[in-house]
Amino acid sequence: MNIVEPIKSTETLREIENYLGRSRKKRRKRDLLLFVMGTNTGLRVSDILALDVQDVKDKSFVEIIEKKTGKYKKFPLNQKIRRLLNEYINEDDEDDDPLFMTIYNNRLERTSAYRIINSACKKAGITENIGTHTLRKTFGYHHYKKFKDIALLQKIFNHYSPSVTLRYIGIDQEEINQSYINFIL
Numbered sequence: 001m002n003i004v005e006p007i008k009s010t011e012t013l014r015e016i017e018n019y020l021g022r023s024r025k026k027r028r029k030r031d032l033l034l035f036v037m038g039t040n041t042g043l044r045v046s047d048i049l050a051l052d053v054q055d056v057k058d059k060s061f062v063e064i065i066e067k068k069t070g071k072y073k074k075f076p077l078n079q080k081i082r083r084l085l086n087e088y089i090n091e092d093d094e095d096d097d098p099l100f101m102t103i104y105n106n107r108l109e110r111t112s113a114y115r116i117i118n119s120a121c122k123k124a125g126i127t128e129n130i131g132t133h134t135l136r137k138t139f140g141y142h143h144y145k146k147f148k149d150i151a152l153l154q155k156i157f158n159h160y161s162p163s164v165t166l167r168y169i170g171i172d173q174e175e176i177n178q179s180y181i182n183f184i185l
Helices: 010-021 026-041 045-049 079-088 110-123 133-147 150-157 162-168 171-182
Strands: 061-065 072-076
Touching: 010 026, 010 110, 026 045, 026 079, 026 110, 026 133, 045 110, 045 133, 110 133, 133 150, 133 162, 150 162, 162 171
Parallel strands: none
Antiparallel strands: 061 072
8 A cells, every 4th residue: 555645845836736626627626626625624535525515605614523533523614615615616516415426426536536636646747646635734744833733633534542643644754764864063
């Protein structure tokens, strides 16, 4: 099993968003929304893909039961996600429609989400291991870098210890590497 990495560069994140947002086609809007929801909420892709239109339409908070843990989660949608949702959801979308659909009107599956994310990351020149979990790890990495609150991030991710969260987002190794670089006798 390959371990995927977070996208640590905000410039690379913007490149990917620009690539995904170039087209006004509904499919491209879907792909951009998928990427932004992942990097701005920290949800697992299985929970993102399980969302229906009614879960997010005209809402500022989302409530879900996480597929992996079975735990209840309520979180706000930031203004960036709400803007993209307003651009993406049409008046003719039924409330019980999947939020992320294929061109055949089926719910988007994890393998398709992987292809979308992987393709966009390759276009941005990313050579690290990328997968659907990259979105969640990217959220975690940047959330930690901004707020430096590992206890809060641990709660968001429902991890059982801070060390698990640090290792998960790649901070442990990064800090170990920096300590070696900065340690000179």
